[in-house]
Amino acid sequence: MHWTPEHAQPLNQWPEQHLDVSSTTPSPAHKLELPPGGRQRCHYAWAHDDISALTASNLLKRYAEKYSGVLDSPYERPTLGGYGDAAFLNGAKGDPEPWPGPENPYPLASLHEGLPGTKSGSGGGSGGLGGSPVLAGNLPEPLYAGNACGGPSAAPEYAAGYGGGYLAPSYCSQTGAALPPPPPAALLQPPPPPGYGPSGPLYNYPAGGYAAQPGYATLPPPPAPPPAPYLTSGLAAPTPLPAPAPPRPAPASYGFQAAAAGAEAGVSLKRKAADEGAEGRYRKYVYEPAKAPAADGTSYPAADNGECRGNGFRSKPPGAAEEASGKYGSGVPLKVLGSPVYGPQLEPFEKFPERAPALAPRGGFTVPLGEPPKGVDPGALELVTSKMVDCGPPVQWADVAGQGALKAALEEELVWPLLRPPAYPGSPRPPRTVLLFGPRGAGKALLGRCLATQLGATLLRLRGATLAAPGASEGARLLQAAFAAARCRPPAVLLISELDALLPARDEGAAAAGVLQAPLLACLDGGCGAGADGVLVVGTTSRPSALDEATRRRFALRFYVTLPDGPARGQILQRALAQQGCALSERELAALVQGTQGFSGGELGQLCQQAAAGAGHPGLQRPLSYKDLEAALAKVGPRASPKDLDLFVEWDKMYGFGH
Ligand SMILES: Nc1ncnc2c1ncn2[C@@H]1O[C@H](COP(=O)(O)OP(=O)(O)OP(=O)(O)O)[C@@H](O)[C@H]1O
Ligand SMILES: [Mg+2]
Numbered sequence: 042m043h044w045t046p047e048h049a050q051p052l053n054q055w056p057e058q059h060l061d062v063s064s065t066t067p068s069p070a071h072k073l074e075l076p077p078g079g080r081q082r083c084h085y086a087w088a089h090d091d092i093s094a095l096t097a098s099n100l101l102k103r104y105a106e107k108y109s110g111v112l113d114s115p116y117e118r119p120t121l122g123g124y125g126d127a128a129f130l131n132g133a134k135g136d137p138e139p140w141p142g143p144e145n146p147y148p149l150a151s152l153h154e155g156l157p158g159t160k161s162g163s164g165g166g167s168g169g170l171g172g173s174p175v176l177a178g179n180l181p182e183p184l185y186a187g188n189a190c191g192g193p194s195a196a197p198e199y200a201a202g203y204g205g206g207y208l209a210p211s212y213c214s215q216t217g218a219a220l221p222p223p224p225p226a227a228l229l230q231p232p233p234p235p236g237y238g239p240s241g242p243l244y245n246y247p248a249g250g251y252a253a254q255p256g257y258a259t260l261p262p263p264p265a266p267p268p269a270p271y272l273t274s275g276l277a278a279p280t281p282l283p284a285p286a287p288p289r290p291a292p293a294s295y296g297f298q299a300a301a302a303g304a305e306a307g308v309s310l311k312r313k314a315a316d317e318g319a320e321g322r323y324r325k326y327v328y329e330p331a332k333a334p335a336a337d338g339t340s341y342p343a344a345d346n347g348e349c350r351g352n353g354f355r356s357k358p359p360g361a362a363e364e365a366s367g368k369y370g371s372g373v374p375l376k377v378l379g380s381p382v383y384g385p386q387l388e389p390f391e392k393f394p395e396r397a398p399a400l401a402p403r404g405g406f407t408v409p410l411g412e413p414p415k416g417v418d419p420g421a422l423e424l425v426t427s428k429m430v431d432c433g434p435p436v437q438w439a440d441v442a443g444q445g446a447l448k449a450a451l452e453e454e455l456v457w458p459l460l461r462p463p464a465y466p467g468s469p470r471p472p473r474t475v476l477l478f479g480p481r482g483a484g485k486a487l488l489g490r491c492l493a494t495q496l497g498a499t500l501l502r503l504r505g506a507t508l509a510a511p512g513a514s515e516g517a518r519l520l521q522a523a524f525a526a527a528r529c530r531p532p533a534v535l536l537i538s539e540l541d542a543l544l545p546a547r548d549e550g551a552a553a554a555g556v557l558q559a560p561l562l563a564c565l566d567g568g569c570g571a572g573a574d575g576v577l578v579v580g581t582t583s584r585p586s587a588l589d590e591a592t593r594r595r596f597a598l599r600f601y602v603t604l605p606d607g608p609a610r611g612q613i614l615q616r617a618l619a620q621q622g623c624a625l626s627e628r629e630l631a632a633l634v635q636g637t638q639g640f641s642g643g644e645l646g647q648l649c650q651q652a653a654a655g656a657g658h659p660g661l662q663r664p665l666s667y668k669d670l671e672a673a674l675a676k677v678g679p680r681a682s683p684k685d686l687d688l689f690v691e692w693d694k695m696y697g698f699g700h
Contacts, residue, residue: 443609482643
């Protein structure tokens, strides 16, 4: 209770105010409403009780003696208003500072129920020292001082007991009509315990103060704290439980419990759970991050290893050995595919393994033999079968020097999807067409052969220039027959080199060649059986810019076959020279690799042939030397200019898939 101006009233009103504040008698209107303020306010309530019980009684006794002495003194009695006492004016217990109690003493009826004897006075004696504020307010005149009694002579009545008897004579003028009829004693207060009754000894308080406080033990369990204070901002309210939670047991100490509830209102849930342990009642509100996916895959299958690109495919493998884990589900071991270790660590050509026979057809690329489509000339079909089927040795990945990234991309995006059986009905269909573009002699056809080997497919080779040579009609007939032959021999790879020769040149305007574009597009669309399962069409061109959009779109994959880099050139040279019995030193080989920058694989082969031709080999019975190769370098050079290479790069950026 803080100091307010209305407290500065004459001293003759202090008992009334004091009684109002420090009443130990509960009013019927008092309710148990413990504010969530908690511990501190409850502490003030205890302090208030101290005033009413101990201090107030002592002070009343002391000042009653004083007043009686004043009244009995022969000199003029001073006015009570001039009997200033800051402590009393403030309503504090002799403390010059304002009482720091609550502004409005909230009714704590039950707290005062433990102080019996204050209401057990007879008749209207219930308005004794511990009288109810309601009763005090009903008094028509100020209490104690200035009343009709002319001043109390309270000292003799102290012996009447604390139960209101000792003040009863002071209110002698308070008739019973002025007071409301007293309620039944049984309703007001339970019988006082021994020692606190009217017949009990005066001031028979326990030595331990108010430790007994029987009212505390009889307090009903506090209401369950609202859930909102236990939710930190930003946390969604928990889902209401289907059944109401069982009431919490009455705490052993209500004061502590109330204080704890209020004090914990602003504590984070995590902190609360940590304080209360794993079995804490707030455990369900603890916000915890989602658990890691289960190892058995029953949980989220998201992989956080950085390999997932978001579409189910991992990033390109740094090495073939890492791809043996069956990325496409079927788990085809890489050993079966026979992929080499890509990159500069490629074994020298002379150490290449012996070419293995063609792998048997397997996986989803295996389909039963098909029937020749109707409308196909049987003669042309027989011609294609006998002349265009490549019966050369198989080509493994290791036979292609360099091109590590390209080989990995082809294997990942073409070979394995074709070999993998469809995961489920309606799964994406693997690509059936691929375009390899790059400088002449870069190894496009070599890669096409390698694809056929990896797929275990029959290889049918066509050259655009050969198809266009005999004329449009004959070329179209051969083209349709080639697609039909591939359809009849699944799995098959139809390799069409110099694809640009079948298309109308922009600058040349070859009418005959341009006529073959329509049958080509029709066959690529499946009209010739090319779209059937078990047929892969590989088109190659060194003039990708000659392809119009219609033709370009027919190829699902488009890869740039670059010129071999230094290590790849060294490998190609070593192999080519080894076939001619030439063994260069490392220094000579390095110089030759340096001098053949910009050469394609085909041009490197031509260089070796030129060197042999210049040396008179094989007529000359001596091995090739470095000088022979130097002489050949003067006659054989790269055909692709830097400008051409830039065009490839640009086209790859626009239409290629990169790798
Ligand atoms: N990376 C390579 N490794 C080994 N040999 C290669 C490589 N690149 C090219 N060659 C060899 O060069 C020669 C020409 O290769 P290929 O015919 O595949 O080139 P191309 O790109 O198809 O040429 P073109 O555009 O003229 O058809 C072949 O003998 C091939 O063995
Ligand atoms: Mg070729």
